[in-house]
Amino acid sequence: MTITLDDARALDARDPLRAHRDRFLIDPDTIYLDGNSLGALPRASRARIAEAVDEQWGRDLIRSWNKHGWLAAPERIGAKIAPLIGARPAEVIVADSTSVNLFKLLGAALAARPGRKIILSEPGNFPTDLYIAQGVADALPGVELRTLAAGAIADAIDEEVAVVLLTHVHYKTGRMLDMAGITRAAHAKGALVLWDLSHSAGAVPVDLNGCDADLAVGCGYKYLNGGPGAPAFLFVAERLQAELNSPLSGWMGHAAPFAFGDDYAAAPGIRRFLCGTPPILAMTALEAGVEEFAGVDRDALFAKSRALTGLFIDLVEARCAGHGFDLVTPRDPALRGSHVSFRHGEAYPICQAMIARGVIGDFRAPDIFRCGFTPLYTGYGDVWRAVDILADIMDTRAWDKDTYRIVLPVT
């Protein structure tokens, strides 16, 4: 037996994070289950961005690099992300995109493991992770990207492997990998591990230092609420910072960028992983987004993620039984992230029919219907109503219209 809408609303009323929802712009006519693709707009971000535009850029102009802390923004925001991922403040910096940061850290890892030529990943990893690794392999003689099913990775790491590249929570399946175990296996063979935290940071527990992690990257525009295409972050364990060098040795990573000398000398700490001039308006939005986590009880946050995803699974399986949905995401809450995927042969028109009814989830080719649950602002009532609409769409075959089959290039 599953819960009623009243039960779900009672859960919302008791939710210790309830007040955070009001800090976001939430359209009452929409149930937004795509915060894992683009986080909602924090109300406070609007004024922060307007201030950066009007007062910082418009009025103070070039003086803002010092006066408004633009220069320090990359490590200041990194330090605010650090507690969400179990890192020390000086181990995280905001820069560029996830893709660019993957390139920096793969290049740095390969150079730090001379003689080792293998990047080890899994097939079906998020495409940009594999694409960037392929670009690194094409650029550097002898380097090879090898892929193996995630379950086989720990045993396959050997002395040829320079770096293991894995996504902590899989973008499509929602499966969470054993960060501590894989890191231990890699270290036993002298290899480094680079974790992509794009679908983890801000939604599920991550303990980089507790796992003795080496390297990580992650996305600013999903659970961190940084806005569309927000700058990304990267993590380099303090013990590795001095020996790792970014191949993207731009001026902002220089020890003395404003000395304008001809010779590159990497900054001593995490700043060496900066490259070009930071995009201040985008950084401002990201900083405001990350600040939404200030004062949030992280145990309550992560418990709510598990409760929301669990409720969605239970309700879909109860209310849509017999409609051909096949759960892809692990049933064990300790093994999954904050999104849930069901396989269905008609996933695309079903997703479009849901959007037409105001429930924004997403489709991942070829047959995945995926819904994300952002514990800061998604409610139990949202989950209940979303499944209620899904059940109605399935019961009435409302998805079976030509208009829902027109494929749009959505992200």
Place this chain on the structure above:
Amino acid sequence: MTITLDDARALDARDPLRAHRDRFLIDPDTIYLDGNSLGALPRASRARIAEAVDEQWGRDLIRSWNKHGWLAAPERIGAKIAPLIGARPAEVIVADSTSVNLFKLLGAALAARPGRKIILSEPGNFPTDLYIAQGVADALPGVELRTLAAGAIADAIDEEVAVVLLTHVHYKTGRMLDMAGITRAAHAKGALVLWDLSHSAGAVPVDLNGCDADLAVGCGYKYLNGGPGAPAFLFVAERLQAELNSPLSGWMGHAAPFAFGDDYAAAPGIRRFLCGTPPILAMTALEAGVEEFAGVDRDALFAKSRALTGLFIDLVEARCAGHGFDLVTPRDPALRGSHVSFRHGEAYPICQAMIARGVIGDFRAPDIFRCGFTPLYTGYGDVWRAVDILADIMDTRAWDKDTYRIVLPVT
């Protein structure tokens, strides 16, 4: 004999670009001569950014990738920059930072010239250009960065040179290089040329196609008015696009990024030089900045740049004669960009004293006082008043205070 303030004001009154000044937020108490470092805020940008935040991100969320043209923004904005630099619309794209784009194109150029191992540049080129080239040389076996005085470059290009990396208008001296001549010399030896247009685009004539140019990058936050740390642009001649591959092969450069396949396949045209997800808020500001050039008579724009810089040189040399200023920038207007640099042993405190009087120019180590003139919004009266203040500071030795010697890490 030099002109009077009334003469300068009469020039402003006759200026065909006069109306454009009112489109920017200009503080009446400031004379801003640093648009070559950070362009002023276009008034229209404020509403555009607020719309992107409130309506696109806040209301339409993930749907905006299609509905508001986020996906197409990189090439849409690139096409608007193209006419400013003599390129075809399909040859320019907005992406990442200038530094990251330098890495992409240096890597692509070296791969396209197998067997050639030399990147040829000049000492004193903008630091990030040299730093990135050093990073490329460190990452790729056998590749070497060689530097030679700019005047010696054309004759020194030989069959070992893969790519020549030069800045069209030098950030410190304002000297403009002969793009056509150097490109011709490089092509005669089978080498490519990568031009950095950061101090050129939007301020001085650039004719990439007329020069048969190969590759270029440039900055969005200077004369293009894109806001602090705005995304940069890159140019790849259409004839080269199919054979050049970015080493930063991120998902946005894929031929079918939303097919989520495991294997990288570069997009057919200029989009292959994208890497990660574009930063939409920053792109929005850049697009609004670039649109300030719509309907601007480019001949009038570039003529005004030469007139402003010429007036500044004349007035400083007349009004500050005997105070030790040494012109670094070429006197021939055809050989200079839109900023003027004077060498002076006390350039730092002089620059600080000017800022204290509301005239924002900048200092470039060790001894350069540099002022930029943005033809869209700088007036002849601004130039006159700036030099009047400079003359007063020099005549009264007002710069000679300890407070003006406190060195700040300004950009």
